[in-house]
Amino acid sequence: MTSEGVSMPDGPLIVGFGGSTGPMSMTSLLLERCLAHAVTRGARTLVLGGDELGTLPIYGADGEPPTPVATALVEAVREADCVVIATPGYHGGMSGLVKNALDHLEGLRDDPRPYLDGRAVGVIVSAAGWQAAGTALVSVRSAIHALRGWPTPFGVTVNSVEQPINDDGSFDQRVDGALEILAGQLVEFAGWRAAARAGVR
Numbered sequence: 549m550t551s552e553g554v555s556m557p558d559g560p561l562i563v564g565f566g567g568s569t570g571p572m573s574m575t576s577l578l579l580e581r582c583l584a585h586a587v588t589r590g591a592r593t594l595v596l597g598g599d600e601l602g603t604l605p606i607y608g609a610d611g612e613p614p615t616p617v618a619t620a621l622v623e624a625v626r627e628a629d630c631v632v633i634a635t636p637g638y639h640g641g642m643s644g645l646v647k648n649a650l651d652h653l654e655g656l657r658d659d660p661r662p663y664l665d666g667r668a669v670g671v672i673v674s675a676a677g678w679q680a681a682g683t684a685l686v687s688v689r690s691a692i693h694a695l696r697g698w699p700t701p702f703g704v705t706v707n708s709v710e711q712p713i714n715d716d717g718s719f720d721q722r723v724d725g726a727l728e729i730l731a732g733q734l735v736e737f738a739g740w741r742a743a744a745r746a747g748v749r
């Protein structure tokens with residue numbers, strides 16, 4: 549029996565977080581589009597966007613009780629079968645907003661599946677140049693490894709100068725195709741993991 553034969557009646561849960569603040573964030577729009585492709589493939593999705601993540605306090609383990617958004621982020625990732633992280637390239641790495649959100653995953657440290665353990669994690673980066681797109685992708689993947697996640701083989705890097713959003717809000721066909729491939733890899737991983745846990749070969 550293949551992984552396709554394993555029943556996930558409600559569909560895998562794919563949680564996306566990241567983007568920038570404001571309605572015109574390219575990274576946020578890329579994240580939403582990727583999750584829409586995942587829904588087409590039968591997934592359930594949940595997103596915490598830049599505006600929500602922007603309300604998070606700087607993580608500092610200062611003993612303050614977690615804010616509602618910090619709790620929502622930790623609970624969403626706890627329930628997630630797979631995760632998508634979207635960031636703009638800032639000075640060659642991920643943005644502080646996204647790194648701070650990742651730091652808040654410290655709330656999963658004592659879980660049976662700590663941090664990003666057992667989850668495929670896709671990465672989307674938009675940057676104004678290819679160099680930062682590549683280095684930011686690597687920076688997020690390094691953090692995913694540190695958090696015990698499984699970076700997907702395929703990452704989506706978009707050059708916001710050469711591949712801008714179309715006037716109707718859609719993306720260049722190659723960008724959209726890349727988001728579709730990423731969504732496919734996440735849903736596929738969730739099926740494989742469900743099959744492995746069910747002891748199906």
Ligand SMILES: Cc1cc2nc3c(=O)[nH]c(=O)nc-3n(C[C@H](O)[C@H](O)[C@H](O)COP(=O)(O)O)c2cc1C
Pocket residue numbers: 567568572573574575576635636637638639640641674675676677678679680681708
């Ligand atoms: C503080 C800051 C730093 C940035 N650093 C870089 C950079 O090092 N390299 C680059 O190519 N683009 C850089 N950019 C451009 C953004 O990565 C790019 O415009 C991105 O598409 C913005 O995504 P957003 O619309 O989701 O905010 C920077 C932008 C800001 C605001």
